[in-house]
Amino acid sequence: MRIPAHSVCTAIRDDIVAGVHGRGSRLTEEILARRYGVSRVPVREALRTLEAEGFVVTRRHAGACVAEPTEQEAADLLETRTLLEPLGASRAARRRTEAHLKVLRGLVRLGQERARQSNGEDLRPLGGWFHETLVRAAGSPSLAALLTQLRHKIAWMYVQEAPAGPVQHWAEHGAIVDAVARGDSERARALMTLHTERSASAYRLRFAPGGGLTERVRNAQHSVNTAGLLQ
Template sequence: MTEWGGATSPAGGNGGRRRLAAARGEPRAARQPLERPAPLRQAVYDVIAEMIINRELQPGEHLVENELAAQLGVSRQPVREALQRLQSEGWVDLRPALGAFVHVPTEEEADQLLATRTLLESESARLAAKQGTPEQVERLRELQRVGEKALSDDDQVALVDANAALHAYVVAMSGNKVLAELIAMVDRRVRWYYAPIARSRGRQAWDEHAALIDVIASRNSRRAGEIMRRHTERTRESYHQRRKEAAEREAPG
């Protein structure tokens, strides 16, 4: 008997027979055909996810398949498939006999993710200051200008997108692919949490970005990590403060 993943299986089981067949040069057994690409299903998923992130679809909102299908100009099938995927990724809650609802993030969920973001992005800023080129710093300044324009236009969607783009470029400057992959895993949800506070963070956040860019340009890696840590922690604090104020407004009496 051999151990595999915590379970025992006979050495001469299916896996063993396949290895013996391969060793003898026998043809491999046929596998299940691969599914063909489904660009419409992916497109519907992306659109609904963005609607959730940008708060066009609010937390707790009922998602009606036929209404979404009509809005997007598609049949109900890709909408149903997109909602199932969104449910598996934590964006949507499917309730028996009631349907689909936009997930309402708990305070614990948000705190854990934003804390993880602080750790990852502090390291990315530290590495960006070590690895970044003058051309990359200039690109950061261009992204800063885009964000400041969105701020002056009071455009929440553009603010969220500009904030994400600037942070993503700092990650790219770090040159650490593993770090970039880890941050990409949390990026969409960070944008979701950031959307309600984009305006309230406003000028302070973009002043912090400007200071970060200057420090990266000076190649002070320790200071860059510290500034990014404080910057992301302030975003975390602002998110919790907004939730507290919303709860107080909704409290009876």
């Protein structure tokens, strides 16, 4: 599986989010390098980036492991998003361009259509794109980076159940875009607050809600992962 070296970071992150590298599993530079078909240096750079993003933890001379966020951290993640997403919406209402509006309206149109017909899984990525473009319309790269990181982590720790009312869900998206189009930043913020609070209930923790995995099981999983990497 040879991968362009400059996107090793994305590849590893995706694999972590997808569960290929399990929580707490060891990330050996040599093995990663072979797995993605690059040398150790790009791997190390990627690991530094992922460490800064909070996906891996490193101890000096002891290498990198996939992080093991607690239930508390996972909860904070959702709450952080419910705080920042409205900020993005309000900023977007002030700074959006016509091009942004066009894309947003297209996404909403598509989403509402599909929500009415197929309540299937194919509108999950649409929701992601919607929020992604919205925060980009806010014209603040750092805020956008923050929120995309948050979404990545949330996708990692939570499994998003099919939203209870997809039509309602996308109606809210539409209302937000309307407020953004009118430049009504306060209404956009309020609507987004409601929206994120409502959709937060559709997220369920991925790992055992009780107390996490035992050491025995963790080590077993680790062996499995290592074996898989060596194939």
